[in-house]
Amino acid sequence: MSFTRIVKNGSVVTPEGVRNVDIGIDGDKITAIGPDLDDTAAEITDAEGHIVIPGVLDVHVHLELPFCGTTSADDYRSGTRAGARGGVTTLIDFAIPYAGDSLQQAADNWLAKARGKALIDYTFHICITRWDEHKDQIADMVKRGFTTFKEFMIYESEGWQSDDRAMFGTLEKMRDLGAMLLVHAESARVLDELIARHHTPELMKKWGARLHAITRPNFIEAEAIQRAVMWSEVTGGQLYIVHMSTAEGTEIVKAAQSRGVPVLAETCVQYLVLDDMVFDRPDGHLYACCPQLKKPADSERLWRGLKEDVVSVISTDTCTFTREQKAMWEGDWTKIPMGMPGLETLLPLTYTHGVLENRMTIEEMCRKLSTAPAQIMGLYPRKGAIQVGADADLAIIHPTSKIEVDPATMEGNADWSPFEGWHLAGFARTTISRGDVIVDDYKVVGKEGRGQWLPRDTAGLVPDRSRALHARGMLAT
Numbered sequence: 001m002s003f004t005r006i007v008k009n010g011s012v013v014t015p016e017g018v019r020n021v022d023i024g025i026d027g028d029k030i031t032a033i034g035p036d037l038d039d040t041a042a043e044i045t046d047a048e049g050h051i052v053i054p055g056v057l058d059v060h061v062h063l064e065l066p067f068c069g070t071t072s073a074d075d076y077r078s079g080t081r082a083g084a085r086g087g088v089t090t091l092i093d094f095a096i097p098y099a100g101d102s103l104q105q106a107a108d109n110w111l112a113k114a115r116g117k118a119l120i121d122y123t124f125h126i127c128i129t130r131w132d133e134h135k136d137q138i139a140d141m142v143k144r145g146f147t148t149f150k151e152f153m154i155y156e157s158e159g160w161q162s163d164d165r166a167m168f169g170t171l172e173k174m175r176d177l178g179a180m181l182l183v184h185a186e187s188a189r190v191l192d193e194l195i196a197r198h199h200t201p202e203l204m205k206k207w208g209a210r211l212h213a214i215t216r217p218n219f220i221e222a223e224a225i226q227r228a229v230m231w232s233e234v235t236g237g238q239l240y241i242v243h244m245s246t247a248e249g250t251e252i253v254k255a256a257q258s259r260g261v262p263v264l265a266e267t268c269v270q271y272l273v274l275d276d277m278v279f280d281r282p283d284g285h286l287y288a289c290c291p292q293l294k295k296p297a298d299s300e301r302l303w304r305g306l307k308e309d310v311v312s313v314i315s316t317d318t319c320t321f322t323r324e325q326k327a328m329w330e331g332d333w334t335k336i337p338m339g340m341p342g343l344e345t346l347l348p349l350t351y352t353h354g355v356l357e358n359r360m361t362i363e364e365m366c367r368k369l370s371t372a373p374a375q376i377m378g379l380y381p382r383k384g385a386i387q388v389g390a391d392a393d394l395a396i397i398h399p400t401s402k403i404e405v406d407p408a409t410m411e412g413n414a415d416w417s418p419f420e421g422w423h424l425a426g427f428a429r430t431t432i433s434r435g436d437v438i439v440d441d442y443k444v445v446g447k448e449g450r451g452q453w454l455p456r457d458t459a460g461l462v463p464d465r466s467r468a469l470h471a472r473g474m475l476a477t
C-alpha cells in the first residue's frame, strides 16, 4: 500500500477507542489505520508523546457578519487561520440574506466571502428571515446541497426575526425534505419589555453592562425553547437549538427527547467556562454575547447535559468584535456589538476544562467536537472520525503542556480574548486538513484559499434518507 503521509507514534482517538496505531494517508483521505504502517516514499508526521484526534468541526460561526451596526472583525482569512490553530478543520457559518435577497443570493454572498481566503473546509446554514418570500426557495437550497436552515426568534430590528407561523411551516418542510431547522430561541416580546423597562439613564448609570444579564433572565430562553419544541413535536420536523445556555433549557430538551421529539441541542464553550460575574469587571461590556453568559449552576447543568447526551454539540458562536467596536456602546448596553472570538480556543478550553478536569473523557470530547456535529450536520462519515475512507482531517495535541492565551500571539483579529491569561492545553501542535499540514509546531503554514465548500444531502441525527429522497423526487415511489 502506498501513502503520501503517515502519522506515526501517536495515541489515536478512533471510534473504537484510543489506540496506538499509525494513520496512513493517500492524497486527501485516510486509507489505512494500523500498527507499523510503512512506505519509504511517504512523508512522516511524528506524533510521539501526543494525542491524535479527529479535526474539530465548529458548526456555529459568524465571519464578516454585518451585525449591531458594524461588521464582525474576523473574515475567512483570519477566522479560518484561528480555527486551524485550534484544531478546527471544518466550520459552518450562517448565510443571512441581506434586505431583499433570496436564499440563493445569501448562499452566493457567503460563498464569495470564503472564496480565495478559507484555509479550512466550510459550509453554511441558510437563514430564513422572510418566510413569505423564502418558503418556496427552501427545496431548491436542499437540492443545491444545503440541508440546514436557521430561524431567529429575536432580532426584529436586524430584519431577521421569524414568528411561530414561519417556524411551524419551516419545520413541516424540514420533515418532508429530510432537512433540519436551527433556532435561536429567546422570547422576543418579553425581552423587549424588560429592555424597555430598564432603558433609563439612571439604571444605565447604576448597572452598566450588567443590564445585559439583568434583562435576559433564564425564562427568556426557556419559554422560547419550549415553544420551538412544541412546533417540532406537532410537525415531526427536526429541530436543533443553537447556543443553549440555561439549565431550564436543558431540562426542557431532555424531557422532549425522552418522549421522542426530534430535537437536538448545542451549547457553546463560553457557557461552560464563564458566568455572568464577568459583567462586574471594568471591561465587562466586552463579554456581551447573545444569549448572554448565565450562572455557574447553568454551566454545571450543561456539562451534565453533555454527559447525558441531551446536549450533542459544543460550538463557539464566534462573532469577533475588537475593543474599538465594543466601545460603540458608550454606556448603553443595547448598543454593544454582541459576540466574542472563539474558534481558536474551542478545543483548548474543552480539553483543559472538560477532559483534564475529568468532566468528560477524551472520547466524549471527540464525540461533542467532531463526530456528533459531523453526523448531525450531514457531513459524516466524510468528516468527524478517524476511520478509513474519511477525509484526513486531524489535530495533534500535547496531553498536558499549556500555553497562555495572549491575543497578541493569536491568529484572530480580536485585540482581546475572554480567556486572556488563561493557561490552556490542547492547542494544535499539528493540524492536517485533507492530508495537508496546515499547522506545524503551533504555527499556521497552510495556504489560504485551499479550503473547500462542503455540499450535503442529509441532516439530523437519524436522517430517514429514503423518505427524504422520495419527497425530493429523487427516488421513484
Ligand SMILES: [Zn+2]
Pocket: 060, 062, 317
Ligand atoms: Zn450565532
